[in-house]
Amino acid sequence: MTETGTTDPLVRVRDVDKVFRRGAEEIHVLGGLNLEIPGGEFLALMGPSGSGKSTLLNLIGGLDRPSQGAIEVGGERIDRLSDRRLAAWRARHIGLVFQFYNLMPVLSAQKNVELPLLLTHLSRSERRKRAALALDIVGLSHRAGHYPRTLSGGEQQRVGIARAIVTDPTLLLCDEPTGDLDRKSGDEVLELLQALNREQGKTIVMVTHDQRAADCAQRTLHLDKGTLSDEPSA
DSSP, X not given: OOOSSOSSOSEEEEEEEEEEEETTXXXXXXXXXXXXXXXXXXXXXXXXXXXXXXXHXXXXXXXXXXXXXXXXXXXXXXXXXXXXXXXXXXHHHEEEEOTTOOOOTTSOHHHHHHGGGGGSOOOHHHHHHHHHHHHHHTTOGGGTTOOGGGSOHXXXXXXXXXXXXTTOOSEEEEESTTTTSOXXXXXXXXXXXXXXXXXXXXXXXXXXXXXXXXXXXXXXXXXXXXXXXXXXXX
């Protein structure tokens, strides 16, 4: 795990542009964006639809590459890595939590959580132990053998969080983690994220439209027209 409390930020985004091409048309999503995230921070990203929040999240997580600029995580320039090295880096350092859970319906909660560990050299018994520990952290040990269709939305999201933390990632990236949940389930998921940040020192970046969710983070930044600010645009 990356140590917290260091003077250097864990994440550095420097002068990043992101341009998507649709035929002959160029769509500029991010322009000259700069961001630093200290290790151990819980950061919320807000902004209108189409503002580039998920794009920025994908760039930080190595799921996409900038058109220009530099992205550094833990001192490594991930924008310079080959596709193969980037995939290996992502498997080790990034945990992803999605709005719609993305669980495999034919696998139990335990097996869903084990999935990221299949990319490691761990033995089957060690994979099972780690998955069991992750499910215990999210309070779902008793549901390990259940399939997604038998779980509530909140339980499915907690399985998704267990899957995201099972590799002990450097960064936990959450894209609208409460967007498909009722208020009670959403609050439970947010409390879990806060506990992971507070008790396990996880660095979390969360995209959200929900001000209540953003209020659970330590810092909120607003993205609009490719620019970050501390305050929402007028």
